[in-house]
Amino acid sequence: MQQEQREIVEAFYDGFQQQLIKDYLLGNPRIVAAIRFMQEHIRAECTSILDIGCGMGWSSYEFARFFPGAAVLGVDISSGLIRLAGRMFSGANLAYTKEDVTSASFSLGQPFDAITLIDVYEHIPVSERSGFHHHLNRLLSSDGQLLIATPTPLHQQWLREHAPEGLQPVDEDVTLEDMQALALALGGQLTVYHYHSIWNTNDYFHALIERQPKYQKLGRAGKPARLTPKFWRLLRTLRRLSWRNNPIFEPDNLKYFLKTFFSTQ
Ligand SMILES: C[S@@+](CC[C@H](N)C(=O)[O-])C[C@H]1O[C@@H](n2cnc3c(N)ncnc32)[C@H](O)[C@@H]1O
Numbered sequence: 001m002q003q004e005q006r007e008i009v010e011a012f013y014d015g016f017q018q019q020l021i022k023d024y025l026l027g028n029p030r031i032v033a034a035i036r037f038m039q040e041h042i043r044a045e046c047t048s049i050l051d052i053g054c055g056m057g058w059s060s061y062e063f064a065r066f067f068p069g070a071a072v073l074g075v076d077i078s079s080g081l082i083r084l085a086g087r088m089f090s091g092a093n094l095a096y097t098k099e100d101v102t103s104a105s106f107s108l109g110q111p112f113d114a115i116t117l118i119d120v121y122e123h124i125p126v127s128e129r130s131g132f133h134h135h136l137n138r139l140l141s142s143d144g145q146l147l148i149a150t151p152t153p154l155h156q157q158w159l160r161e162h163a164p165e166g167l168q169p170v171d172e173d174v175t176l177e178d179m180q181a182l183a184l185a186l187g188g189q190l191t192v193y194h195y196h197s198i199w200n201t202n203d204y205f206h207a208l209i210e211r212q213p214k215y216q217k218l219g220r221a222g223k224p225a226r227l228t229p230k231f232w233r234l235l236r237t238l239r240r241l242s243w244r245n246n247p248i249f250e251p252d253n254l255k256y257f258l259k260t261f262f263s264t265q
Pocket residue numbers: 009013020023031052053054055056059075076077078081099100101102117118119120123124
């Protein structure tokens with residue numbers, strides 16, 4: 001990404017903190033579904049997970065809890081979000097670092113057994129995809145798994161027509177053909193691709209690309225995926241963030257928040 005575009009993107013996501021804190025507190029169903037999908041499909045024996053575009057660290061934290069034998073690294077282009085992640089979620093097997101994954105100099109040393117992207121692939125400019133695939137190719141272990149959750153082109157089209165204010169600085173269409181091309185670029189197979197209906201029919205898809213697909217039990221020895229319950233999420237947010245940073249204390253939010261909090265997971 002050119003420096004100028006990188007600055008625009010980084011500034012936008014630095015300003016995304018309140019949104020992500022709200023998503024965490026209220027249990028945004030898009031993120032809940034994506035984390036569960038990934039927990040269920042990452043192999044139990046996985047020892048390293050790279051969570052690209054980790055935002056405030058919620059998904060990285062859930063992976064670190066669910067796979068205690070794996071070292072989890074969350075990366076994000078926004079220094080504000082990386083700082084927030086460090087304040088909100090810590091753990092012996094959890095770390096964060098600021099990285100622009102489209103940068104030619106993006107490099108992390110060792111390969112990872114699993115790489116996750118929750119609502120991130122659509123924010124990689126199409127012009128940067130081949131460079132990004134090159135990084136993924138290097139960063140994925142020889143039998144690694146790449147897991148992607150992304151809006152479908154149907155949802156992107158709907159946003160463009162009805163809610164353009166919901167679009168982010170880079171917001172591309174991602175198709176089944178794009179996932180097949182990515183699988184090919186990584187020398188892997190597209191073993192899962194399914195549509196999800198989160199708010200509207202078929203608005204998101206989940207995909208899994210595997211270098212050496214295996215036949216074995218799912219997730220952590222087949223245990224069902226579990227996320228931090230909403231009460232603990234509320235407590236954690238109250239304890240770790242000052243009232244200034246905490247969207248629950250914004251007067252306009254309080255009523256809405258309490259109503260929604262008690263009716264969501
Ligand atoms: C829509 S948010 C999703 C955040 C989180 N994964 C979630 O689902 O709530 C997109 C995330 O990707 C990050 N991101 C966008 N472009 C990036 C890039 N080039 N390198 C690293 N992170 C990037 C943003 O900072 C942001 O945290």
